[in-house]
Amino acid sequence: MTGPQPVVSQQVKAESKPQVSLLRHTSSGELADKTFGYAMLACAIGILGLLALIVYELVLRSQLSWHAFGWSFFVGRDWNPVEEQFGALPFIYGTIVSSLLSLILAVPLAVGVAVFTTEMCPKWLRGPLSFFTELLAAIPSVIYGLWAIFVLVPLLREYVEPFLGKTLGWTGLFEGAPYGIGMLAAGVILAIMIVPIISSISREVLSVVPQHQREAVLALGATRWEMIRVGVLRNARAGIVGGVILGLGRALGETMAVTMVIGNRPEIAKSLFAPGYTMASVIANEFSEATGDTYLSALVEIGLALFLVTIVVNALARLMVWTVTRGQPARGHA
Amino acid sequence: MPESTKSAIAPGMLQISLYRRLTDKLMTFVAVSTVVIVLVPLVAIFSYLVIKGIGSINWAFLTQTPKPVGEPGGGMANAIGGSVLVLGIASLLGVPVGIGAGIYLSEYGRNRFGDFVRFTSDVLNGVPSIVIGIVAYSIVVLRQRHFSALAGGFALAIMMIPTIARTTEEMLLLVPNAIREAAYGLGVPRWRTTLSITLRTATSGVITGVMLAFARVAGETAPLLFTAFGNQYWNWNTNEPTAALPLQIFTYAISPFEEWHRQAWAGALVLIVLIVGAVSAVRIAVRHGTLAGAN
Numbered sequence: 001m002t003g004p005q006p007v008v009s010q011q012v013k014a015e016s017k018p019q020v021s022l023l024r025h026t027s028s029g030e031l032a033d034k035t036f037g038y039a040m041l042a043c044a045i046g047i048l049g050l051l052a053l054i055v056y057e058l059v060l061r062s063q064l065s066w067h068a069f070g071w072s073f074f075v076g077r078d079w080n081p082v083e084e085q086f087g088a089l090p091f092i093y094g095t096i097v098s099s100l101l102s103l104i105l106a107v108p109l110a111v112g113v114a115v116f117t118t119e120m121c122p123k124w125l126r127g128p129l130s131f132f133t134e135l136l137a138a139i140p141s142v143i144y145g146l147w148a149i150f151v152l153v154p155l156l157r158e159y160v161e162p163f164l165g166k167t168l169g170w171t172g173l174f175e176g177a178p179y180g181i182g183m184l185a186a187g188v189i190l191a192i193m194i195v196p197i198i199s200s201i202s203r204e205v206l207s208v209v210p211q212h213q214r215e216a217v218l219a220l221g222a223t224r225w226e227m228i229r230v231g232v233l234r235n236a237r238a239g240i241v242g243g244v245i246l247g248l249g250r251a252l253g254e255t256m257a258v259t260m261v262i263g264n265r266p267e268i269a270k271s272l273f274a275p276g277y278t279m280a281s282v283i284a285n286e287f288s289e290a291t292g293d294t295y296l297s298a299l300v301e302i303g304l305a306l307f308l309v310t311i312v313v314n315a316l317a318r319l320m321v322w323t324v325t326r327g328q329p330a331r332g333h334a
Numbered sequence: 335m336p337e338s339t340k341s342a343i344a345p346g347m348l349q350i351s352l353y354r355r356l357t358d359k360l361m362t363f364v365a366v367s368t369v370v371i372v373l374v375p376l377v378a379i380f381s382y383l384v385i386k387g388i389g390s391i392n393w394a395f396l397t398q399t400p401k402p403v404g405e406p407g408g409g410m411a412n413a414i415g416g417s418v419l420v421l422g423i424a425s426l427l428g429v430p431v432g433i434g435a436g437i438y439l440s441e442y443g444r445n446r447f448g449d450f451v452r453f454t455s456d457v458l459n460g461v462p463s464i465v466i467g468i469v470a471y472s473i474v475v476l477r478q479r480h481f482s483a484l485a486g487g488f489a490l491a492i493m494m495i496p497t498i499a500r501t502t503e504e505m506l507l508l509v510p511n512a513i514r515e516a517a518y519g520l521g522v523p524r525w526r527t528t529l530s531i532t533l534r535t536a537t538s539g540v541i542t543g544v545m546l547a548f549a550r551v552a553g554e555t556a557p558l559l560f561t562a563f564g565n566q567y568w569n570w571n572t573n574e575p576t577a578a579l580p581l582q583i584f585t586y587a588i589s590p591f592e593e594w595h596r597q598a599w600a601g602a603l604v605l606i607v608l609i610v611g612a613v614s615a616v617r618i619a620v621r622h623g624t625l626a627g628a629n
Contacts, residue, residue: 029523036525037442043434044443044451047499050492051454054461057472112368120365129369136376138609140553142580143602146587147379150595192375199372223350223358253462255556256580260588280464280556287468288481288560303468307461314460 058304064297073301079266079282081290086298088305090266094183094276095306098258099251101187101272102194107244110195114202114240119228130203136196145260148189153180153261156188161273176273179263184272186262190254194247201243205236205324242320249313253306255280279306387603390596396604400566400582406593410601412568416483416577419570420562421552423487428494429544433533435495436502436540441528443503452503455496466492467557475561481575486562490551497550501543505536545616549609555580579605 065073069086076087117129157180164174209232217231233240263275264285279302290296394409401408435455439448470489475481509532517527533540558564563575564585579601586598 032526033524036528040434040438040442043431044438044448044499046431047435047451047455047458047496050495051458053473054458054465054469054492057469058465061468061472109368109372112365113372116365116369120362132373132376135610138549138553138613139379140555140580140605140609142553142555142584142587143383143606144379146583146598146602147382149587151378151382152375192379195372221350223354225358225361226354228361249460253460253464255462255464256584260584280462283464283468284556284559287471288563300468300472303465307465310460310462310465311457314457318456 054307058300058307062297062301062304064293065301066297068294069298073298074305077268081286081292081295084292084294086294088279088298088302090268091277091279091282091302092305093268094262095252095278095280097272097276098183098186098190098262098278099248101183102190102251103244103248105187105191106195106198106247109191110198110243110247111202111240113195113199114206115228115233117199117203118206119224119232130200133196133200137200141193141254141256142260144189144193145257148185148257148261152189153185156180156185160184165273172270173272176269176271178273179275181261181263181275182273183262183269183276186258186276186278187272189257189261190251193254193257194251197250198243198247201246201321202236202240205239205243205321206232208239208325209235236324238320239324242317242322242324245313245317245320249310249317252313253280253310255284259284279303383599383603383606386596386599390600391603392600395597395600399568403591408597410577410579410582410597410604412565413577413579413582413601414604416562416565416569417552417579419483419572419576420486420490420558420578421548423484423572424490424494424551425544425548427487428491428547429498431491432495432498432544432547433502433540435499436506436543437528437533439499439503440506441532452500455499458492458496459500462556463493463554464556464559467559467561470557470561478573480573481561481563482573483562483569483576484572486558486576486578487572489557489561490554493551493554493557494547497547498543501546502536502540505539505543506532508539509535542616545612549613552609552612553580553605555584 065086069076073086074088074092076085077089078085078087079090080086117126121129157178161174161178161180161184165176165178168174213231213235214227217227222230258278259281262278262281264277264281265275266277266282267274269276283299283303283306287296287299290299394407395411396409396414397411398407398409399412400410435451439451442448443451466489470485470492474485474488478485513535514527514532517531518524522531558578558581562578562581564581565575565577569576583598583601583605586594586601589595
């Protein structure tokens, strides 16, 4: 019995081609099929082409700066367009500090929200809560920035920063005049922006932890929190870390909201009250006004560095989320 | 034997110590308070947008071009028009390629090469928008020697393509194979099956994907800074610099003028209404759409 009706669809696809050409007798059908297939392939290759194009253009346009400064570009602290002296360290520092600050603020909150929505939330609340989160992801960053300028910054200047200065000023992280605008404001607005991303990924990861894991822990007499800690969070650890790294990727490349509140001064200061600058912001502010080829090339080189870092960060994150949602979530030694 | 086991476990199970019960209550409290802490700024953003936006929006805002600095009145009509122009170009360039790549991935790409394309489009999705702006600048603006709506549209198209490709693929994969097989059985060629049967069945899902990509790029500012550049006047020429709503909001927000701040809020409200309106319209359409039947 060879099976006149193949169950597996792949076989049908493979066999349908000769049948079709038999029925049609003309070669035009086959030609159309081929043309269509190649056209779709061209679109797919277009995606590869786009990435190649991005890499090519960035490398090409940053050559000038690369040859002029080499590796010292990334450790130089001096950014002086007038004397054509370019060092990107203040921007790298600003990007790293603002992103880390936002992670410190956002991660506990985002994981808390995810745990609440998957494990504790009454059913009727689940829909509205996730709808609201989705809505937040749709707000453009320029609107976050607008809100930050007129609401968040005054709030930080009048209340939060004086308080932090008084209580934690001795650490050196919170000293100096409270301008409102500065590294702290950038970190806070970034945190608000990445909470929805981290919490939605964490929620996805928590919801694929098998139900019997929870039941098993509960059957041992655990309280709900112990069940969450032992049965859920421990199993979902890698996926949550993946979500956090994805949030980091977003924070590193975020431009508008940060540019609007960070103060845009290329200095490295210990205090979080001080203004700073990030890699994305310096491109946004200076690119269209950059005079001179070296200046432009230096900005493109910052873009190239930003591009490479975000690609590595994103690839890492996808890999970690993937291992949890598609691999075997339940591990014996957990 | 079972009796003794039962009695050995029972005390430990029934008497959960005070410490453990308190920890449980405390952690529940912590989780609830994280939700509250997260919701406060979000509710604040929305209410500020609505209150400040409605207070500053008026007919002149929607119909006039900006007045010179210092003069009251004027509006963002040219920026709204500019956004339509740039987004139109982006959709024309991005949507066909995105859908085509999605069709390839779902109908032809169940192999290593397909996986490679899938990974590449995920990577493209994560590229910071400001970097896309640099690339559009060096490909279009440097060749044309001036800023243009075309360059802005090109930048946004690059951002739309990977999103559309992935959602189109997902939606096409939802179409049952039996439907494709039925078409093949009738002697319909493969290209016709894909376009008239598979794609048709998944239409509402594919449109949702397109709209989500559209909504995402509609608010993008960074890639337009040095491509579309901005313009104080009306412009419908694709080769001229053009205003765009997000750009105008940015310029007005960082300006020192009270009047411009007011208009920035109004612009933000218009922008968010456009985006949320587009997304929820699609949601409703999909709920009553053909895809629900196809599943």
